[in-house]
Amino acid sequence: MKSIVHKAGSFVAHMLRAKHINRWPLMNSLNTDSVSAHCYDVAVVAHRIAVYAQLNGKDVSPEAVATAAVFHEASEPGGFGDLPGPFKRATEALFKEIKALERTVEESMVDSLDEASRPYYDKYVVQAKVEPEIKKIVKAADEICALLKALGELNLGNNEYKIAAANQRITVDKWCEELPEAKLFVDNDLKFCMMTLDELIGN
Structure with a gap:
């Protein structure tokens, strides 16, 4: 298929524009969360979950999972933008x-x-072509990061995220039931993600 919207050679330039797109656009947020920052967070969490999966005997590559996470929102800087979840799922x-x-x-x-480069990206950028096991882990990490965002806003006194946090907790619990490695992350790592810097480095 010939590209209509994206000029030849513009892939990286479009991906780097992710930093200009704010997530949670209709929410009154105290901290701005860009798509690029979100993808970094999801990649870190997804890689950790994949390591748990591999340690438990699953044939999954943490490196492939992290790469898929980096590109899991590619359509947004590609021109689609960020649409609120409740709207998308109406x-x-x-x-x-x-x-x-x-x-x-x-x-x-x-x-x-x-x-020559397309095969290196197609399996990560086009979400319908991402391997099912990789996609599950990235999605679980995506939901965990959304929970962390909502809890972080609540900790700052922003009640705008009260319902979002409750809903995300339910969603993450469901992923923990489906993926033991996601539960391992929630049980072992999540609490540290909510600590202050002083708490992280203190005795």
């Missing part, structure tokens, strides 16, 4: 339409690369 039909549009953007971004 109806099944709307959700399918949005996913189809996201895939069009993802494929156009991959097509902007030279032909």
Whole structure:
């Protein structure tokens, strides 16, 4: 498929624009969360979850998982932007339409690369082509990071995130039931992610 939107060679330039897109756009946030910062956070968490998975005998590459996490929001800097979750999931039909549009953007971004490079990116950028086990881990990490964002806002006294935090806790609990490695992260690592710097370095 010939790229219509993305100029040849523009893939990296589009990805680097992720820092200009703010997440949670309709929420009154005290701390700004860009798409690039979010993808970094998800990559770190997803890599840790994948390490737990590998230590438990699963055939999954933490490096591949981290790479998939870096590119899991590629359609957003590709031009789609960040849409609020409740809006995207308002109806099944709307959700399918949005996913189809996201895939069009993802494929156009991959097509902007030279032909020899495309196989290195296609399996991570086009979400429908990401390996199922990798995609599960990235999604679990994505939801954990959303929980951390909501809890962080609550800790700052921002009640705008009260319902979001409660909903994210339920979602993360479901992922912990499905993925033992996600539960290991929540049990072992999550509490440290909520500590202050003084608490992290104190005795």
